[in-house]
Amino acid sequence: MIDPILGFSKLSKQEKIDWVAEQYTQNPAQTKKLLKRYWNIESKVQKLHDEFIENTITNYYLPLGIAPNYLINGKLYAIPMAIEESSVVAAASKAAKFWFDRGGFKAEVIGTEKIGQVHFMYDGDPDHLENFFREVKPKLFEDAKPLTTNMEKRGGGVTQIELRNKTSQLEGYYQLHCTFETLDAMGANFINSCLEQFADTFKREAQEHILFTKKEKQIEVVMSILSNYVPNCLVRAEVSCPIEELKLNEQITPEECAKKMIRAIHIADVEPHRAVTHNKGIMNGIDAVVLATGNDFRAVEAGVHAFAAKDGHYKSLTHASIDNGVFKFWIEIPLALGTVGGLTTLHPLVGLALEILHKPTAEELMKIVAVAGLAQNFAAVSSLVTTGIQEGHMKMHLLNILNQLGATDQEKTVIVDHFKSHTVTHSAVVAIFNKLRGK
Incomplete structure (x- = not known):
């Protein structure tokens, strides 16, 4: 039985490593060696990584690949991709080349509105609350001025504050539904700071307002927080070509x-089990x-999947059609992204990725991210x-299998060459590996 530890955050990095290795692993010396192997040899960079989060013990690396030949609105991109899954970068690259020869991708931003809410409870007269809100609304904007001035100078800021009555869904539940424009920043800290100021002003003014009886002064703010569901922060990406140019396979x-592509999309529209894997x-x-x-890919994931269910059931995020002999394939998704602030100015590889993308x-x-999603779906x-x-995926997965088996470079060369003309399965790879080893 391992005892809980108090004050773990106050330990040095080495002390944290020692404790984890000695308390939770079978070979502490090997664990310590492994953790240090992934440290950055440049001390300043390592210190930077250590300060991104709390209680750091090492870095967790993912491969950073490049998918070239993305023609988007007439501009050529090489897209950086950080991912561990076999075949993703290869599929993205293949789709990019296919559509490069057919005019490339078109993309447009439909909206950039972001959302935050002050959630509160109130058990009094709804009309009193509505009248109070109309009076206090200018004060909400005024008290937030110290927070919004700089953003407003750049063309952003708070765009609207609405009172929403949600009592039909939850007794006594209301919200201040607020919308924001944060320009090139993702804006999470800006939005949350504004929301907390709105909540403070709202509570303070309610306590002093003549419209409220003593009982009705009890406005209870539950929380003030941005929403990662941003259906009006929307981007569309599409590709199209005459049907005769959709040459995907020599046998079809x-x-x-x-027709097969369109059927596959329709299946993902009506069958959630397929739609989840599709998306x-x-x-x-x-x-x-x-x-x-x-x-923040977790925020993007949550918002995108909520958008996929916006019509009451979960369905495909992509769409396809044939119009007057032209095949069209497109996607509309909400994406709240930033290119300034946060890791964009701190992480050296993030800075490099943005530079490769022409500092967007x-x-x-x-637009670039939406295109990457559309290309990936087209390839799949x-x-x-x-x-x-499986044919393409397993060929990309082949080296992972060989590394698990401990194959030498020479063995890898022989086996990879063999599977250029044979179907890759795990059992087939093991069989030829054992044959080479004389087992």
Whole structure:
């Protein structure tokens, strides 16, 4: 039985490592060696990493790859992707090249509105509350001025504050529903600071207002927090080509490929089990770019999946159609991203990723990320309806299997060459590996 530890955060980094290794691992010496192997040899960079979060003991590395040849609105990009899953970068690259030869991707930002809410409880007269809100609303903006002035100078700020009556869903529940424009910043700290100021002003003014009886002065603020569901922070990306140019497979005509693609999208629209996996493939591309550019992929994931269920059931985020002989494939998704603040100015590789992307604005990054998701989905669905997903995935996964088996570089060369003309399965790889080893 391991005893709980008090004051862990006050220990030095080495003391934390020693405690974890000695209390929770079978070979403490090996654990300590492993953790230090992933430290950055440049001390300043390591100190920077250590201060991103609390109780750090080492760095956890993901591969950073590049998917080239992305033509977006006539501009060529090489897209950085941080991800561990085999075949994602390869599929993204293949889709980029396919559409480069057919005019590339088109993308546009539809809206950039972000949302935050002050959630509160009130058991008095709704009309009194509504009248009070109309009177106090200018004061909410005024008291937040010290927080909003700089953002307003750049063209952003608080765009609206509404009182919403949610008592039909939860007894006594109301909210101040607030919208924001945060420009190139993701804006989480700005939004949350404004919301807390709104809550303070709202409570203070309510306690002194003549419209409220003594009982009705009891406005209880539950919490003030931004929302990661941002349906009006929306971006659209699309590709299109004449059907005869949709040559995905030598054995299937372009017309049949187009019909199969559309059927696959329709299945994801009506079957949630398929839709979840379908959208997960989209997020392979999106998360990889979001992570590489220092943005919050958990927030993006949550918002995107909520958007997929906005009509009452969970369905595909992508769409496809045939119009007048033209195949169209598109996506509309909410993406709250930033290119200034947070890790974007601290993490050296994030800075490099943004440089590779031509130092985009937040709106430009929204377009790039949406395109990455669309390309990933196109690659996945086109494989599913033609050759099947495993043929390409397993070839990319081959080196992972060989590394698990402990293959030498020479053995890898022989085995990779063999599977250029054979189907990759785990058992087939093990069999040829054992044959080479004489087992």
